[in-house]
Amino acid sequence: MRRYIAVDIGGTQVRAACYPASKLKSIKIARTTTQATDPEDPVTSPLERIQNLIASIWPADGKVCAISVAAPGPINPYQGILVEAPNIPGWINVPLQQNLSERFKVPVVLGNDANLAALGEWKYGAGKGHHHLIYLTVSTGIGGGVIIDDRLLLGANGLAAELGHTTVMIDGPLCGCGQRGHLEAVASGTAIANWVEAELSQGVQSILPIDKPVSAKRISEAAQKGDKLCIAALARAGHYIGRALADFLHIFNPSIVIIGGGVSKSGPLLLDPMYKAMQEHVLNPHYLDGLVLTTAAFGDEVGLVGALALGRTTYPDCRSKKS
Ligand SMILES: [Zn+2]
Structure with a gap:
């Protein structure tokens, strides 16, 4: 075998x-x-x-x-x-x-x-049966992958679909890539923690433990307990992701948007503001017709599943490379 x-x-x-x-x-x-x-x-x-x-x-x-x-x-x-x-x-x-x-x-x-995570979700996970898909992973950074007409979008040099490095705030915070105001610099787990730290230093009250480093996970936990600052931090990130998603809908017109990564586990506190912003900023409501917005089926294992999807898609019968 x-x-x-x-x-x-x-x-x-x-x-x-x-x-x-x-x-x-x-x-x-x-x-x-x-x-x-x-x-x-x-x-x-x-x-x-x-x-x-x-x-x-x-x-x-x-x-x-x-x-x-x-x-x-x-x-x-x-x-x-x-x-x-x-x-x-x-x-x-x-x-x-x-x-x-x-x-x-x-x-x-x-x-x-991130591209392969999109491929894995499309072939085996939340995106099964869809032909046009956007996958966004929100964790320490923000990565993306796009499937159009049942094919993974790669681009001329294979560098396509860096959805996290889209400018959402002109001259905004510095991104890990060296540019400013990218979605990743505003709404990733790292960016959420940075924003909360800045608010705390301004004297905003929170139930976050003062003896431990601020992290997206702790922020999510405190938000679930009703902490206003942490709820606002997730809503802010969700808002910016939603606005960026509206742009992605205009460019790719997908039938499904899948949100993965650790920060997506914050659930409605992130996803509701995200969906609201996406709805408000879309240029035409037809982009939302039949659109599915969902969280990823795979967690940490998505890298292996995505790689597997690539192997099986490229060499479906063990011999030929699919054109
Ligand atoms: Zn960047």
């Missing part, structure tokens, strides 16, 4: 799983830290660590259709190059596809993790 290997590379952790030809439950799964942290495990090269991890779950009969990899940051999926990996120092222009295919002698495909 042929199998697919999916790999999810994160800044701190790498996961790899072996899947059967059609089901979603993995046969074998393993994880390691992206960089050496344990003296018992001294391999320092992230590439070698990834290779070792894949080897550890490789099926005994060696029958693998493809390896598919989800990686953070800009990727060139056509050339199989990881252009730059945030949080992995020195990882610039890594020819990951070539490296892994030479080592394991099977086809290798590569994709940006």
Whole structure:
């Protein structure tokens, strides 16, 4: 029986799983830290660590259709190059596809993790049956993926759908990318925490614990308990995401918008203001006809599921690359 290997590379952790030809439950799964942290495990090269991890779950009969990899940051999926990996120092222009295919002698495909999360939700999750989909992940940053006409939007260099880096506030707060006023700089988990900290420093009252760092998770918990400042912080983020979503509706006209990432777990406190702002800023109500706004089906595992979706979509019968 042929199998697919999916790999999810994160800044701190790498996961790899072996899947059967059609089901979603993995046969074998393993994880390691992206960089050496344990003296018992001294391999320092992230590439070698990834290779070792894949080897550890490789099926005994060696029958693998493809390896598919989800990686953070800009990727060139056509050339199989990881252009730059945030949080992995020195990882610039890594020819990951070539490296892994030479080592394991099977086809290798590569994709940006947020793009592949969109693909995973579309193929196996909340977006099943839709042909036009927008996926937005709101966590420490904001990432996105777009499916149009049943195809993942990649762009000329594979850099499309960076929905979090859309300007929503001219000359606004500094974004992690170095530009100002991007959605990520205003409405990500990090941005929500920064805004709450600024309000606290102005003397605004809150039930947030003063002895612990302010985080999006703590803000969400305090908001659920009725804390006015934290409710306002989530509503503010939701508002900006909703306004950006209205723009995305104008550009892509999807039938479903899926919100994933840790901050989406705040539920209606984030999603209601988001939906309201989206409705208020859409240029024509027909964009909302039949539109589904929902949260993601997958949590943390979406990187592996997305990579799996890429592998199976690209090599559906283990031989041909889908055009
Ligand atoms: Zn940015």
